[in-house]
Amino acid sequence: MxxxxxxxxxxxxxxxxxxxxxxxxxxxxxxxxxxxxxxxxxxxxxxxxxxxxxxxxxxxxxxxxxTDGWNHFDVSFSRFFLNSAMVALLTVIGNAASCLVAAYAFARLRFPLRGFWFAVMIGTLLLPQHVLTIPQYILFKQFGWVGGEWPYIPLLVPQFLATEAFFVFLMVQFMRGIPRELDEAAKIDGASPFGIFRYVMLPLSRPALVTTAIFSFIWTWNEFFRQLVYLSDLSDYTIPVAMTLFIDSTGQSAIGPMFAMSVLSLLPVFLFFVAFQRLLVEGINTSGLKG
The missing domain is CATH 1.20.5 (Single alpha-helices involved in coiled-coils or other helix-helix interfaces)
Incomplete structure (x- = not known):
């Protein structure tokens, strides 16, 4: 042996x-x-x-x-897909652009009470979204945005004003890891603060931007409560709101078509995640561990 x-x-x-x-x-x-x-x-x-x-x-x-689920309502389910896609894509653009600018100001620029305002922004993460719903609704109602010709304004305008503190914090953490020597070199070449943002920070912030885009798309596509509050017409509904109509108040339900449409509603999120999975992991690794 x-x-x-x-x-x-x-x-x-x-x-x-x-x-x-x-x-x-x-x-x-x-x-x-x-x-x-x-x-x-x-x-x-x-x-x-x-x-x-x-x-x-x-x-x-x-x-x-x-087929029953797709044609279950007076409006084709394709309309709900288009509404969700429009809201999600505009939210992605708004969050990526506004949060990047706000993060650049917090991470790179000097202005009075910068630390205080950054702490206030981080503090908003402690507020549940439902607490802000009523004050926001009253404010948007006074602006005439609720029930107007384009009902998506209350859902989209805040996204273009850097109201998502999580994404601002994510980008600030990422920008703090970029060497400041690059800013100094750009200043020597005559670049203004906007030039530094345009030619230095923006190209290097691609992983953080991709992470923000992916999370914004997934969260907005699946969001229900705010869309339920501001959308009232059937033709304006997004997919999460439309899904509730398969079960009505009389107890009548179409569970089979509801599950079928649920499967179809997952496909855009799944494909979006698969397409950008590598960039998502890269963005989380390079954004969340620096400070």
């Missing part, structure tokens, strides 16, 4: 740990993905089977839920 060498023992031990680690990760993945898989399976079940069959696979394959 040939005795095993220490190197062979270490290889077997490392292989065993790798197998165990892979099994644990697969188990965690299965637990995390189970609700999503169940939702996809339920979207192909009939109305009565959804209640009786709690398994993943449908007993009676019903693809008609997708």
């Amino acid at each position: 040939v005795a095993s060498t220490p190197a062979a023992s270490r290889r077997r031990s490392g292989l065993g740990r790798g197998v165990v680690r892979t099994a644990i990760l697969l188990l965690i993945l299965a637990v995390v993905l189970y609700p999503l898989i169940w939702m996809v399976g339920t979207s192909f079940k009939g109305q009565t089977e959804i209640v009786s069959n709690t398994g993943v696979l449908p007993g009676d394959f019903t693809p008609g839920n997708y």
Whole structure:
């Protein structure tokens, strides 16, 4: 019998740990993905089977839920997709532009009470969004923005005013990691503060901008409460608000079509995340760990 060498023992031990680690990760993945898989399976079940069959696979394959859900209302579900896409994309543009400018001021410029105003901005993170809803609604009502010809103004205008303190803080942390020698070199070349922002900070802030864009898109696409408050006409509804209409006050429900539209509503977020996943991880790594 040939005795095993220490190197062979270490290889077997490392292989065993790798197998165990892979099994644990697969188990965690299965637990995390189970609700999503169940939702996809339920979207192909009939109305009565959804209640009786709690398994993943449908007993009676019903693809008609997708056509029924798409045409369930007087307005096609494509209108809700367009409304959500418009609000989400404009929010991404507003957050990225306004938060970048505000972050540049806090991170690079000198002005009176800069530390105080930065602390006030960070303090707004402690306020629940629901606490601000009533004062904002009253203010926007006085401006004539609520119930106007374009009902999305209350949802979009704040995004162009750097009201998202989380993204401002994220970009400030990122900019603080950029060497100030680059600013000094730009000043020697005759660059103004705007020139430094345009030619130095803006190109180098790409990871933070991408992170802000991804989170803004996902959060806005899934947002429900503020959109429910400000949107009143069916043709103006976004997807989260429209989903509530599948279950009405009389108890009548269309659960199958609702699950089918839920699956379709996840596709833009999933594709957006997959397309920018690498940049998202890079942005979090380079933005959140510097200060």
